[in-house]
């Protein structure tokens with residue numbers, strides 16, 4: 680699979696990342712077996728980068744991944760070194776809030792490592808911006824996590840461009856990624872400066888819920904039936920033209936952007952996990968990219 684090297688690092692990530700948020704399902708034996716099959720399908724399809732968070736499935740998603748990794752080590756002893764394993768922290772519950780305190784972040788990383796059954800995270804991301812964060816304090820926490828060998832590199836998620844700038848100004852090392860919602864419904868990053876900043880600073884944008892608004896409702900979906908119909912008609916036209924499935928075009932639409940967006944594939948269906956790769960081979964035309972945007976908006980660009 681096509682790969683992308685994160686800025687000034689040895690991390691060579693596949694362009695499609697596998698998202699582990701849904702792999703444990705309801706944590707029943709049947710759901711866990713399904714999740715393991717999905718992970719195996721992703722590995723066999725060549726995905727080398729796996730996205731986690733401390734809160735996914737209340738920790739069960741990381742534990743399931745750790746279980747599978749232990750099994751896979753029997754067949755491939757150096758499997759861990761072949762993978763990029765990312766996790767996130769920063770969201771807490773009761774009350775729901777964001778928390779970048781040193782104690783909380785450090786404990787969260789240590790618990791993720793235990794559940795994943797690994798010694799280090801390749802990347803650790805701050806999940807959602809804590810409005811009360813102090814950049815110098817976070818920089819110190821990152822330094823401690825790096826010095827302890829528990830985390831190799833750092834990034835953020837759901838950060839605005841100014842929040843990225845603020846944090847980056849206190850850090851000795853570059854933030855590698857900003858993981859944000861990007862899909863045909865949520866196109867904020869095209870105009871709010873996020874994708875521009877990524878290109879300028881060499882930060883890789885990672886798109887969560889990449890099929891939101893088409894295969895799956897986007898978070899905070901505001902599409903009307905008429906919006907959905909226009910998009911469906913344009914996708915059907917393009918699917919015939921490009922000889923692919925409509926949802927693969929949705930991924931190609933993201934991949935076309937010059938910021939080198941890396942979509943996270945969150946499906947637990949092996950066929951979809953494999954078929955997503957075909958999006959990488961679509962040579963998406965500039966005019967068709969705008970036709971889909973026009974169908975989404977319901978009006979032509981001014």
Ligand SMILES: NC(=O)c1ccc[n+]([C@@H]2O[C@H](COP(=O)([O-])OP(=O)(O)OC[C@H]3O[C@@H](n4cnc5c(N)ncnc54)[C@H](OP(=O)(O)O)[C@@H]3O)[C@@H](O)[C@H]2O)c1
Nearest residue numbers: 698699700730887888889890894895943944945946947948
């Ligand atoms: N940083 C953040 O704040 C944040 C937030 C949310 C997610 N994430 C990350 O992003 C990853 C992906 O997010 P996601 O799982 O919401 O997005 P997704 O990949 O768009 O998948 C969402 C849902 O769509 C379904 N689906 C996928 N392909 C489909 C298709 N072709 N036709 C019909 N349904 C389809 C999947 O069902 P099936 O499983 O049945 O295929 C899945 O339930 C997560 O695993 C997580 O790692 C990060």
